[in-house]
Amino acid sequence: MSSVDYGEHIPNNVGLADDRALQRALEHWQPHFRDWWREMGPADTANFDVYLRTATSVEADGWAHFDYVKMPDYRWGIFLNPAQAGRKIHFGAHKGEDAWQEVPGEYRANLRRIIVTQGDTEPASVEQQRHLGATAPSLYDLRNLFQINVEEGRHLWAMVYLLHRYFGRDGREEAEALLERRSGDRDNPRILGAFNEPTPDWLAFFMFTFCTDRDGKFQLCALAESAFDPLARTTRFMLTEEAHHMFVGESGIARILQRTAEVMARQGIRDPADVRRHGVIDLPTLQRYFNFHYSVTLDLFGADVSSNAATFFSTGLKGRFDEGRIADDHLLEGATYPVLEVADGRLIERQVPALNALNERLRDRYIKDTISGLGRWNRVLQKHGIEETIVLPHKAFNRRIGSFAGVRVGLDGRIIGEDEWQANERSWLPTRDDRAYVASLMGRIVEPGRFAGWIAPPATGINRQPTDFEYVRFG
Numbered sequence: 001m002s003s004v005d006y007g008e009h010i011p012n013n014v015g016l017a018d019d020r021a022l023q024r025a026l027e028h029w030q031p032h033f034r035d036w037w038r039e040m041g042p043a044d045t046a047n048f049d050v051y052l053r054t055a056t057s058v059e060a061d062g063w064a065h066f067d068y069v070k071m072p073d074y075r076w077g078i079f080l081n082p083a084q085a086g087r088k089i090h091f092g093a094h095k096g097e098d099a100w101q102e103v104p105g106e107y108r109a110n111l112r113r114i115i116v117t118q119g120d121t122e123p124a125s126v127e128q129q130r131h132l133g134a135t136a137p138s139l140y141d142l143r144n145l146f147q148i149n150v151e152e153g154r155h156l157w158a159m160v161y162l163l164h165r166y167f168g169r170d171g172r173e174e175a176e177a178l179l180e181r182r183s184g185d186r187d188n189p190r191i192l193g194a195f196n197e198p199t200p201d202w203l204a205f206f207m208f209t210f211c212t213d214r215d216g217k218f219q220l221c222a223l224a225e226s227a228f229d230p231l232a233r234t235t236r237f238m239l240t241e242e243a244h245h246m247f248v249g250e251s252g253i254a255r256i257l258q259r260t261a262e263v264m265a266r267q268g269i270r271d272p273a274d275v276r277r278h279g280v281i282d283l284p285t286l287q288r289y290f291n292f293h294y295s296v297t298l299d300l301f302g303a304d305v306s307s308n309a310a311t312f313f314s315t316g317l318k319g320r321f322d323e324g325r326i327a328d329d330h331l332l333e334g335a336t337y338p339v340l341e342v343a344d345g346r347l348i349e350r351q352v353p354a355l356n357a358l359n360e361r362l363r364d365r366y367i368k369d370t371i372s373g374l375g376r377w378n379r380v381l382q383k384h385g386i387e388e389t390i391v392l393p394h395k396a397f398n399r400r401i402g403s404f405a406g407v408r409v410g411l412d413g414r415i416i417g418e419d420e421w422q423a424n425e426r427s428w429l430p431t432r433d434d435r436a437y438v439a440s441l442m443g444r445i446v447e448p449g450r451f452a453g454w455i456a457p458p459a460t461g462i463n464r465q466p467t468d469f470e471y472v473r474f475g
Contacts, residue, residue: 011077013058014161025164026078029175033156036179037072040127042149043134046072047475050146051462055079055154058237066463068473074150078161080233089227091323091330092316099229100316103166107315111228112167114317116174117191118219119159120181122152124195125208127183132205135442137452141202143462143471144248148209151241158234166230193400194296201438202455203256203281207293209249210373215300217242218321218366225319250373251458254380256281258456261384270388276437280454283381283388285438288430290390291411294370295398301363303402304339310355320358321365337361340396341403345415347396367395398429446474 008016009027016023038046050071053064058081087099103111126149136142156178163171181188184196194212199205220242223235260280269275272282302309312318313332320326328335337357338349354361371392378389394413396404408421411428441454449468451457461467 008077011075012161013079016078019165022165025172026161029160029164029172032176032179033076033153033160034072036123037126037153040123040130040182041153042071042126042132042146043130045133045146046070048146049473049475051143051465051469051471052147052150053463055237055241058082058240063240071146071150074153076150076154076157078157079154079237080230081236083229083233087229089316091225091319092227092314093331094227094316095330097227099232100227101229103228107317108167110312110315111231111317112163112170112174114223114312115159115162115231116178118223119156119163119174119178120191121195121216122156122159123178124181124183124190124192125212126152127190128195128197128199128208129205132199132202133444135202135444136446137202137442137455138445138450138457139448139471140451140458140461140467140469141252141455142446144244145205146472148245148248151245154241155238158238162230162234192300194300197296200435201442202252203286203289203438204293206249206252206256207289209245210253211249211290211293211297211370212300213242213245213249214369214373215297215366217246218362218369219300221321222318222323222362225323227316250376252455253286254377255456255458256286256454257283257377257380257390258384259454260286261381261386262456264386265384279441281438281441283386283390284427285430285434287390288428288434289438291393291398292429294393296400298363298366298395299399299401301366302359304341304360304363305352305356305403306359307356309358310353313355313358321362339403342407342415347409347413347415363395367392393428446472 010016010023010030016026048070049068051066052069052074053066054069054075055063056065057063058079089095089097089099129145129149132145133142136145160175160178163175167174181190183190184198189196199208217239220235220239224232224239226232260275260283263278263280264270264275267278272284275282323330332354335354336351337354337360339352339357339360340347340349374390374392381389393411394409396407396409396413397411399405399409408416408418410416410420410424441452443452445452448470457467461469462471
């Protein structure tokens with residue numbers, strides 16, 4: 001089934017009406033989700049009419065419809081990509097077997113853990129961003145924020161469906177717990193560290209969607225290879241929506257850079273203090289924000305050497321990015337992969353079994369993708385004659401997980417002492433002054449076609465609409 005049945009209480013393309021017990025269980029969970037949305041979703045927005053896209057099918061062409069929707073009335077639902085007839089498992093110990101339509105008992109706990117961890121990130125980001133609407137730099141940006149929020153809510157539904165459908169009582173309990181944890185809560189935080197960090201301003205938001213949603217892309221691509229077919233089909237459709245989230249981040253930072261570069265070129269200034277006096281975000285501040293979000297996101301990939309990653313691959317639960325395009329045996333027997341470790345006060349490279357280095361391999365692929373994004377940002381600066389660039393920190397910088405946890409590493413990859421770290425931290429990571437300055441720029445812009453002075457307008461609008469389109473109507 002590729003089209004979405006919106007006649008159902010819960011929109012879906014999984015034939016929910018044919019499974020009355022599952023339908024009742026999800027209809028029991030639905031009001032709890034709505035309560036969570038009212039409490040932790042975008043603040044003070046219930047009466048806004050927002051120009052949103054809603055999925056109408058899972059086909060590549062014409063899969064979404066745009067119209068004004070009040071977010072509490074958004075039709076969150078359950079959508080899986082069409083099944084591939086005769087799909088086979090193409091990696092790990094079960095390579096060549098038919099893909100699983102049910103959960104093998106011996107892999108139940110690990111598969112549930114994967115789904116819960118992915119599912120926990122979805123409401124977390126909504127919680128992190130719930131107050132940003134009060135300081136949106138334009139209606140265009142406000143609409144994009146809300147689009148991301150409702151789609152993260154739908155991605156939560158995707159994981160909850162799998163928990164309810166395939167994991168019985170344990171799955172239902174995990175689905176309830178997804179609504180009980182809170183981002184940044186001291187007693188009941190979200191599972192992954194990056195999703196407990198605050199997102200207090202729009203520079204942080206754009207960095208989050210550039211860096212952390214990009215991690216989401218790579219994690220979802222790895223899960224889309226899964227031998228568990230319902231998970232693979234679910235994550236493939238999630239990737240369709242995730243692309244817009246990364247676009248918002250990359251284009252948002254590009255527009256900030258454009259505005260800053262325009263001011264620097266026009267005024268003939270380079271000193272960050274002078275740049276700030278003209279009401280735009282100076283490049284060192286933007287670099288420090290990037291350093292923070294990039295390093296925190298790198299930790300999301302997990303330990304450099306991981307037995308869990310090896311188990312997930314060998315058992316067919318989670319593949320590699322673009323698994324089908326990799327020219328090897330897809331078993332990794334006897335293969336090795338380079339990782340960095342600390343030895344004698346410096347970073348050295350050593351070869352480890354490729355099965356144990358799957359987190360590092362995925363992290364390296366993410367880094368390569370991020371470098372491409374930085375290149376596009378720097379071309380914006382070059383276009384305006386600005387020689388400074390946004391640079392990529394070393395992957396060991398500011399890490400809290402894996403072999404670099406607790407090790408002081410400079411931006412250039414040197415092992416340094418605590419004194420040198422303390423002397424440079426204010427140059428490398430956002431300071432209280434940076435955050436206060438960025439906060440001082442934040443002010444809500446609600447007139448169609450008007451944009452805050454620290455960010456340039458986009459080149460085009462959403463769904464071929466003009467940039468001065470009324471993307472949000474206030475009740």
